[in-house]
Amino acid sequence: MDEVVERVDAQDRVLGPVSRRDAVREGWLHRIAVVVCHDGQGRILVHRRAERLTRFPGHYELGVGGALAVGESYEQAAARELDEELGVSATVRFRFAFLNRSGLSPHWLGVCDAVVPRAVMPNPDEVAWHTWLSRSDLPQTLQEWPFTPDSHEILARYRACRGWQ
Template identity: 65%
Template sequence: MDESVERVDGQDRVLGVISRGEAIREGRLHRVALTVCRDEDGRILVHRRSEQVSRFPGLYEVGVGGAAIAGESYEQAAARELAEELGIRALPRLLFTFINRSGLSPHRLGVHEAVVPNAVAPDPDEVAWHGWLTEPELGSALLERHFTPDSHETFRQYLAFRSAHS
């Protein structure tokens, strides 16, 4: 079933509701929430998408996320995706948003951060593998493995945000 999402403008103002499929096909901006998950030691959760998923099967990702359905905030979407994909309840903190033009279509990406337990229970229909990497290890992995198109830009902006706010 195709989800309904809110079409937004460059300033993140809602213009209307459309199907996610239509947003992707027509290149309409819509909201997507992504959470960079860290453990208590500061390592980042990286995962490889299942071969069964429709978008970017088998590629690695820096965060956990998905489209915000109509009426859902970035934070609500991020929390829902964490529960669906990793089987955890957490309150991700919205750090920043930006217009991401890499991926299937342009979208406004809300980047969150959450400290999560090391013992996650990923949905095997969504996640084929996961592991914890330090920031330098993740930087190397981004060069050596096949990541989703937006992982590189997301990680770059995430590091810049953390640097500016530390």
């Protein structure tokens, strides 16, 4: 069964429920949430997507996330995805949203962050591998490894939001 998401407009206002498959196929705006995960030492979790996934299998990502269900906020979806993909609960903080045109279809991308324990328990259906990288290692790593298309923009906007040099 296909996920039901909310189709939104260019101002991120809800228009109504649609299937995610239709939203992607038709290029309708919908919402996705991601969580940039930090450990207690400030390192960032980077993971490789499982090969069985239909969207960007085997690519690396800066955040864990997924589509918002009908009625969910960015924070609620981010917290749900954190539990589903990494097996952890944490306080999720919304940082910003932007209209993302990279990837399979355009969507609003809500970027959140959370401090999570280093001992995550990734769901192997979602996450094939993970590691913790320092903030200074991230830009070079994004150039060397095959990341999802939105990871570069997430990092650039997240660095600006957090005041990182």
